[in-house]
Amino acid sequence: MKKRLIVSFVILTFLSILCACRNKSANNTIKDNRCPALVEKAEYFNAQNANGIKEGPMGMKMSVEYVDSVYRIIQIIDENIMPNERIKMFYGNMKQNMITGISSSLGSERRVFQQMVDYHVIFEHVVKSMNTGDVIVRNTLTPDEIAEALEKQLTPLDELKINVTTQKSTLPRRMEVGYTMNDISCTGEVVNIEIIVDESMKDFSEATNFKAWSSLDQAVTLADQTTGLTFWSIAAQVPAEFEFHFLGSKGKNDLYIRFSKEEVVQYNKVMDRIKNKQVSGSKI
DSSP states (O other), X not given: OHHHHHHHHHHHHHHHHHHOOOOOOTTOOXXXXXXXXHHHHHHHHHHHSGGGOEEOGGGXXXXXXXXXXXXXXXXXXXXXXXXXXXXXXXXXXXXXXXXXXXXXXXXXXXXXXXXXXXXXXXXXXXXXXTXXXXXXXXXXXXXXXHHHHHHOOXXXXXXXXXXXXXXXXXXXXXXXXXXXXEEEEEETXXXXXXXXXXXXXXXXXXXXXXXGSOHHHHHHHHHHHTTOXXXXXXXXXXXXXXXXXXXXXXXXXXXXXXXXXXXXXXXXXXXXXXXXXHHHHSOO
C-alpha cells in the first residue's frame, strides 16, 4: 500500500509538471537557449510549492530543476521508511516506465516531449536519500531515446504487460495482516495474481467468506489491496480478465476469484470515480 501511494504521487506530480501552465505576460521573455515551455513549467512548479519542494506520502519529497540541457525530476526518500536496496529494486526499471509514458502520451503532454527532442533536452528521474543526500537511482533518457519512444506505438496490451513487469519487481508485497501478494503474470489477455494467506495468522475461511461479497466489492477491494486502481484502468483498455488465486500457507487450501472482461470494464468506471475523489480530496 505504501509503495502504491508513492507511485501514485510520482505519476500525478509528473503529469502535473508536464501539463502545468501559467499565463505569461508579453514582457516575460526567456534569455537563454533552453526550451521556453520547460523553463516555464519548472518555474511554475517551484512557485507553487514552498522552497520548490512538493510534499508526498510518508515524508517523501519531490523537486524539479532544469539546468543547462538536463530536465530533472528528483525524489527524496527516507531510507528509514524504504530501505536502500528496496529503493533500487523498485525504481531501477523506472526508465521503462518513462518510455512507456512517452509512447502513450497524448495532446499537450506529448507536445512537451516533442519539445524535449527539439531542444536536445536530457530527461532524468533521480532518487536521492533523505538521510545522506546521495543519489540512489538515476534513470536518464537522451533526446534520441525520447524521439524513439514518441515513434513507438504501444498497444494497450503492451502497456499492460510493462505494468505487470513493474508490479512483479515489487513482490512479494504484504497487503493487510495475513495476506501477501506473491506473484503476478499476464498470459494472453488474462492477469493472474497469486495471494498467499498466512494460516498462522488468518483462518483460510476468511478468504472463502470473501466470495460472499458482491462482485463489485470484491473487485474494488482486491484492486486496491494488490495492484492499485490505476492498474485496473490499464487492464480495462485492453480489455483483460483478472484471476486471483488465494493459496493457504499450509498448502492445502486454495480459492479462485475471476473477473471477466465485461466486469473489468464495468467496474473500472466505479474505480475511476473513486480515484477522482481520492485525488480531489488529497493534499497532493
